Amino acid sequence: xxxxxxxxxxxxxxxxxxxxxxxxxxxxxxxxxxxxxxxxxxxxxxxxxxxxxxxxxxxxxxxxxxxxxxxxxxxxxxxxxxxxxxxxxxxxxxxxxxxxxxxxxxxxxxxxxxxxxxxxxxxxxxxxxxxxxxxxxxxxxxxxxxxxxxxxxxxxxxxxxxxxxxxxxxxxxxxxxxxxxxxxxxxxxxxxx
Amino acid sequence: xxxxxxxxxxxxxxxxxxxxxxxxxxxxxxxxxxxxxxxxxxxxxxxxxxxxxxxxxxxxxxxxxxxxxxxxxxxxxxxxxxxxxxxxxxxxxxxxxxxxxxxxxxxxxxxxxxxxxxxxxxxxxxxxxxxxxxxxxxxxxxxxxxxxxxxxxxxxxxxxxxxxxxxxxxxxxxxxxxxxxxxxxxxxxxxxx
Numbered sequence: 001x002x003x004x005x006x007x008x009x010x011x012x013x014x015x016x017x018x019x020x021x022x023x024x025x026x027x028x029x030x031x032x033x034x035x036x037x038x039x040x041x042x043x044x045x046x047x048x049x050x051x052x053x054x055x056x057x058x059x060x061x062x063x064x065x066x067x068x069x070x071x072x073x074x075x076x077x078x079x080x081x082x083x084x085x086x087x088x089x090x091x092x093x094x095x096x097x098x099x100x101x102x103x104x105x106x107x108x109x110x111x112x113x114x115x116x117x118x119x120x121x122x123x124x125x126x127x128x129x130x131x132x133x134x135x136x137x138x139x140x141x142x143x144x145x146x147x148x149x150x151x152x153x154x155x156x157x158x159x160x161x162x163x164x165x166x167x168x169x170x171x172x173x174x175x176x177x178x179x180x181x182x183x184x185x186x187x188x189x190x191x192x193x
Numbered sequence: 194x195x196x197x198x199x200x201x202x203x204x205x206x207x208x209x210x211x212x213x214x215x216x217x218x219x220x221x222x223x224x225x226x227x228x229x230x231x232x233x234x235x236x237x238x239x240x241x242x243x244x245x246x247x248x249x250x251x252x253x254x255x256x257x258x259x260x261x262x263x264x265x266x267x268x269x270x271x272x273x274x275x276x277x278x279x280x281x282x283x284x285x286x287x288x289x290x291x292x293x294x295x296x297x298x299x300x301x302x303x304x305x306x307x308x309x310x311x312x313x314x315x316x317x318x319x320x321x322x323x324x325x326x327x328x329x330x331x332x333x334x335x336x337x338x339x340x341x342x343x344x345x346x347x348x349x350x351x352x353x354x355x356x357x358x359x360x361x362x363x364x365x366x367x368x369x370x371x372x373x374x375x376x377x378x379x380x381x382x383x384x385x386x
Binding site for chain 1: 316359361362364365367368380381385
């Protein structure tokens with residue numbers, strides 16, 4: 001059975017950078033952008049849609065999502081995306097040991113691979129500073145962008161997995177990247193592989 | 194400012210053993226039983242009471258605790274214990290770098306020391322096995338004992354700290370000791386000190 005490291009992360013906590021660092025150090029692949037491209041191929045959906053709706057509920061709250069955009073059978077395009085995403089992730093995990101960033105891979109693979117489930121977080125001040133550095137300024141304050149992203153990622157995770165986002169029990173290892181530092185996070189994860 | 198490692202832990206997750214291991218490896222003291230003794234001296238309360246009521250709400254649920262045993266001013270013996278406990282923990286942290294196991298030390302010291310806040314957990318099957326090994330059999334099933342302890346520890350923490358027990362954001366590091374192993378947990382914590 002392949003050994004897969006799943007990295008769940010708060011927006012702006014450097015989870016993707018840590019995932020890439022871990023993969024490089026271990027000589028395995030990290031699936032993040034490549035995963036999105038594969039899901040696009042599989043589902044026929046546009047990249048922007050996959051990026052956004054494969055991890056986030058749309059603005060407008062939980063009920064808006066639950067009932068919005070669903071056909072007479074209660075099915076939505078987001079559900080189609082969820083199925084395609086799960087299929088791509090399962091195929092990857094069957095093919096090779098790797099790092100998978102986000103997209104509920106921890107849940108999708110829970111009985112299907114030998115997992116090391118990691119959660120990366122940091123306090124909001126440090127994340128706010130980071131998103132301005134990485135993604136640039138925007139009209140909204142970085143704190144507001146973070147809170148919106150956090151809320152919608154959490155709602156997505158809970159809707160599709162029935163698990164509580166950010167509860168320690170769902171992960172083998174949770175790290176505060178702001179306190180511990182990116183390099184040290186990479187070292188710890190690699191040491192557990 | 195002294196550097197303090199606080200270890201919060203689920204019952205049966207080997208948090209105390211890990212705390213002792215870390216302290217030994219770092220050549221600092223670990224406060225657990227010694228802390229209880231000091232709180233007894235300070236408060237004049239009996240050891241069994243301090244052990245039980247310094248981390249657990251009594252059975253009977255949250256409301257039972259909230260309104261039970263309070264005098265006309267809304268004050269309870271458990272609140273007295275909380276004050277004594279906070280005072281002892283603050284004095285310790287001012288005196289020396291050390292490891293403190295449990296007793297909401299992470300919250301009590303949040304602005305008063307340089308903290309490394311650790312949470313130790315494990316799945317219920319592994320904890321059930323461990324508590325039978327460490328504490329022996331009892332009339333109740335180990336799973337039921339664990340669920341009761343978890344529930345009451347969580348209620349205590351939330352009542353006195355207003356924080357959510359077991360939420361990753363409250364800790365710098367959260368480790369699944371059942372998956373990672375006691376020795377490896379000790380190594381990771383020491384590497385961050």
